[in-house]
Amino acid sequence: MDRDAWLADTRSSYDTVAVSYADQLRGALAGKPQLRAALAVFAESVRAAGGGPVADVGCGPGHVTAHLHGLGLDAFGIDLSPRMLDVARRDHPHLRFAVGSMTRLPLAAASVSAVLAFWSLIHVPDDAVPGVLDHFHRVLPPAGPLLLGFHAGAGVRLKTQGYGGHPMKVAVHRREPTEVAHWLRAAGFTVEAQWLLDPDQPTPGAILFAHRTP
Ligand SMILES: C[S@@+](CC[C@H](N)C(=O)[O-])C[C@H]1O[C@@H](n2cnc3c(N)ncnc32)[C@H](O)[C@@H]1O
Structure with a gap:
């Protein structure tokens, strides 16, 4: 599939589910102590590096952006879906959000x-991931922290509905943390830690802590 087609499908899918996604995810961090711990570690790294604006890329309805703001960071959000950002601005009017794709950050x-x-x-196909990581590298200063969260495992599936049965057409990739770490090193990052979340669940999560290699 060409780039514009999968990006358009992803954008319209999240436009469709924006309100119900926000309703389902609102407050979710309260029940996710490991995610909150990861965000606290990230916030400490940002402060140790001197602080400054923090980009939440693919921010959705902005609940993580808002959590980072609550941790004292100057966080703002970027997302492909304009409707997601309508919800983000409604729920978090004190924060900044902008439409954009991580493929052309x-x-x-x-x-x-x-x-x-x-x-x-x-939602980014394998062959486009190195280009996205190049953008992350470009916008960061030397030693700038990067935190990635994703589905751990292998394979890709087409999600055709979600968040209350709304139609979607979006590819969902699972990736081994070692594979993502390999891409990160190739893009000029140093990997600091990798956490595996919910290893006993059908869809484990992974968190990678990294920074731009000085
Ligand atoms: C599963 S949601 C995650 C939202 C939020 N980060 C969270 O943790 O709940 C995926 C989000 O990524 C956004 N997204 C997908 N592809 C993107 C791209 N190429 N550039 C920017 N955002 C993208 C979608 O619009 C959607 O809001």
Whole structure:
């Protein structure tokens, strides 16, 4: 599938589910202590690196952006889906959100202090991931922290409905943390840690802590 086609399908899928996605995910971090711990570690890394703007890429309805803001970070969100950002702005009017794709990240070189991408890279095909990581590298300063969250495992499936039975047409990739770590090193990152979440569940999660290699 060509790039514009999968991006268009992903955008319209999340436009369709934006309101119900936000309703289902609102408050979800409260029941996810490991995710909150990962975000706290990330926030500490950002502060240790001197602070500054933090891009939440593929932010969806902005609940993670808002959590980072609550941890004292200057967090803002970017997402492919305009309807997701309508919800994000409604729920978090004090925060900044902008439409954009991580495949053409609309940020200047070294313009952010850190990047987070939580369960958004899962919609990017393998052959486009190195280009996305190049963008993350470009917008970060040397030693700038990067936090990735994604579905662990292998394979890709086409999700045709979700979040209350709404129609979707979006590829969902699972990836081994070692594979993502390999891509990160090739893009100029140093991997600090990898956490495996819910290993006994059907869809485990993975968190990778990294920083742009100085
Ligand atoms: C599963 S949701 C995750 C949302 C949020 N990060 C969270 O943790 O709940 C995936 C999000 O990634 C966004 N997304 C998918 N592909 C994207 C791309 N190429 N650039 C920016 N955002 C993208 C979708 O619009 C959607 O809001």
